[in-house]
Amino acid sequence: MKIRSDPATMIFLTLALLSFAFPVGYDGSDTVSWWFDLAAATFVILSIATAVFQLISRRQDLPTALVVTAGTVLGATAPLLAIEYLETRGFEALGIWIYLVGLGFLAWRAMALLSAAANFSLIITLAVPALFGIWLLYLWQVLTSGFSIPSVLLPSPEQIGAAINANADMLFADFYQTVVKSVLSGFVFGCGSGFIVAILVDRVPFLQRGLLPLGSLVSAVPIVGIAPIMVMWFGFDWESKAAVIVIMTFFPMLINTLAGLQATGKIEKDLMRSYAAGYWQTLFFVRLPNALPFIFNALKINSTLAMIGAIVAEFFGTPIVGMGFRISTEVGRMNVDIVWATIAVAALVGSVFYGLLAVCERRLTFWHASYRQAR
Amino acid sequence: MTDIGAGITPGLWHRLYSGKTFPVLTILLSILILWYAGAVYMNSDRLIDQYERNKTDWDMEILIEDAWSMERPILPAPQQIVVELIDTVLGKNITSKRSLVFHAWITLSSTLLGFAFGTILGIILAVGIVHVQTLDRSLMPWIIASQTIPILAIAPMIIVVLGHLGLTGLVPKAIISMYLCFFPITIGMVKGLRSPDILQLDLMKTYSASSSDVFWKLRIPASIPFLFTSLKVAVAISLVGAIVAELPTGAIQGLGARLLAGSYYGQTIQIWSALVVASFMGMFLVWAVSLAEKATLRQMGGQTA
Known part of the structure; x- marks a missing residue:
């Protein structure tokens, strides 16, 4: 060129x-x-x-x-x-x-x-x-x-950096409340239960045929809307946010894992049979590794969903700490630089979370076609 | 897996079992039963409390009946939601603020506008990324990073900045929808525009096709199936964006505003009916896109799977 x-x-x-x-x-x-x-x-x-x-x-x-x-x-x-x-x-x-x-x-x-x-x-x-x-x-x-x-409209990066410096303690408390307490627990529980249910459902073809068509319907449903109900059920603290995240992350995980478990071809299964491998051996050594790209796909989708879910749920009621709370109150008080500081923290956390997942994916699914060197 | 009973004439039970409709119906039915049971379980505490305070006699039958017809239940029974839906969808004048059709229309319009913006932006970005190597290297990581920023965090700021520029009402909400829904379209289109393999590209070269010919006659047709797959994802996300955008904007119209108002006043039935309408809207939008997909693919020569 x-x-x-x-x-x-x-x-x-x-x-x-x-x-x-x-x-x-x-x-x-x-x-x-x-x-x-x-x-x-x-x-x-x-x-x-x-x-x-x-x-x-x-x-x-x-x-x-x-x-x-x-x-x-x-x-x-x-x-x-x-x-x-x-x-x-x-x-x-x-x-x-x-x-x-x-x-x-x-x-x-x-x-x-x-x-x-x-x-x-x-x-x-x-x-x-x-x-x-x-x-x-x-x-x-x-x-x-x-x-x-005017900084009320759009603060410069310098002012945002100063706001991050000046409010580091508060931002860390928000981070701890929203990310560590709500997002992580909800994410782990939602993805974990989706994964386990997928493995159970996979054993019963009847349930599989019933759930898969429903899954595509559920993906069209704006599940975030469940947030006000969860806040009513589980109170203002992190439990309600985690509950929203569990529900939001459950279905993508379930559907993707099910699809991934079906990705193993007939030849591989027959090979395992000729080795006299049992169900669990086939599952662990062939089917789950084959499902990994699908599972990581779900984990990546869920990592962004989880942050959205937590912050949306905080709009419906929260203790006086948390990123969603901080944003909605500081907008009202015209402290726009703090709002942007919180957004910066949220963006950083989201990107790091996603980046870690991507690195894990590369490590675990290096054999997959999409990572082979192109031409 | 379905041919277990091959060789034997399949009985009615077996045909039902291995079909698709029956399993789906079974699961729906069990969800419904669980829901009714859950309504009794979750509402019973408050009801029993109430009975004891009023010193009324109660047995299981009365409890169940009351649990399914509470004024402000913790979990409303499905038929309460249906009654509320019939009342607010059919019973009210469409232009009235109490009509769910009115609120659904507000949300639908910002969803569709955002979806249109997002589709245009997504396609433009994808075309740029496929054709300009610098854009591919510099922009692509930031497009992914942009989605890790929770949109709701930026929503109030978008409203403030756009409001200062004189844009209010529909457009800020549509822009928030756009921000969420351009992403799957860009990713799908990049994949689709790159899907013609080297043989096909070489063939175009032997025809001495110009790069615009390659784009319009090879890359674009090849990308259409990918485009529609991502459009289906995007339209559902766009609806989420429209609903979420109504929360921090302090909107008083739209399904998101219904959710917010319902949670302020403890009107659980109102929240649930708004949710049901939103879900049906999502399914309808995805269905509409897949109809368009089928029609387009048939026009292009029937590559439908």
Whole structure:
């Protein structure tokens, strides 16, 4: 894949050079350009230099990709400096925004180069999405502070980070209440009972024929709606949240495990029979390993369902701790930065939970077709 | 597994046993029996308490009868829910705020709008991911990560930000639905657009087909079955999104609002009837999508399984 012309880098060069002609902010009442601060101007020039280097060399290897990435990161600090030291007054600091649009193209180029070079290295493969995420956070920061958006509407990542720092104890208490007490217990119990019932049902073909068609109906039902009823039955504390999660996670687990247990082919079963293997031996050595991809599928679906279930149930009544409670009260008190801090914690917890499941899946089902190296 | 009795003329019992309808009906019936028993069990404590306070004589028969007709039961009996459903669906004027049809319509409209948004967004993302390697590498992990964020956590913020931009009413709820339902569509479409194998792609190359030809004449038709499978998942999720979105928005209309109001005032029968309507709506939506699937596949040359 050879790219002759390099439109993204050229657009960046044009826009970056253009941005020198426009003001990047007010120092007192005078408009100033990038030269207001030697550091900012140096960073802009460095990013331009890497773009020129990329245009001239036209190489697509890893070192070039890293140089362009470094250029992007250096270039990205210039708007931050300008916003920090100058008054930007929204669109009047046109230079910053022109440069920022250009920088987007350069970042795109850096990601394209990195992902072209990523084929053999795990770290680089992880670096591309990381760069993308950092770029989004950076845009969020620059736009919210550059346009001075009120923090009641949308706080900047910096303010959210400060809120996380300042309220670490409270956030941990919420995390403990919602995740450790409700989500984990509900998740373990719901998935466990779904799994056990699936194995029992699998022994009785009659029940299987009765349950499978119902299962697809149940998957169309918004089970979250059961939350207010569970809160009435089990009270405000974590038990009611766990109950909602148990019901939500039970059916995906049951259906997926049943489907997985049927995934074993006739040949494998016949082979086990010719080894004179009993029911349990066949189950443990052939059918359950074969069902693992289905089971992990259910576990992954359930991990997101469990978080949703817990937070929804907290809307219907809760002790004065918990993530759902925190969000609904702090929105009312206009402490939007704490709300976003809680969202950040929830996102982190959810991603880690999902990531752990994905890692376990890879370890346990490495033999499965979907993990074989493609071509 | 079903041919155990092959060779013998299957009797009526055996035909019933190995069919599908009978097992399903048996399980439904046992759920119903369990439900009635559960209603007696869960409501009895409060009833016995009441009897003893009023010093009325009671036996099992009266207890069961009362348990199935309480005003605010812990677990209402099915026929109470049916009565409430008939009353609020058929007995009320459709435009009245007491009619469940009215509330169901509110939820349905935001579900459908969100579903439409989600389908469009999901397909666009999938097309981008399949065609641009950088997007595949950079965006895909974040699409998965986006689903690990519990949507309800962001819902109030979406309402605040959109409200500031002047969007209120249906659109914020639809956007929350969209956030939940674009995901399965993206995943399914990426899989579907990549499903043509190398032989077929090579064949297109020998025809010297342009990449837009490959896209429209090979990739899109190949992805249609995958699309419909994920649409069925997505429409059910979209309904969940619409209901959940009504909770933090303080909505007073819609099935989610009915749930919330019911839980505030302890109206269990109202909660259950809203749940039943929501369930039927979910099943109906999935059924409608699978009808569309059958029609489309027949149009495309009858690849129906």
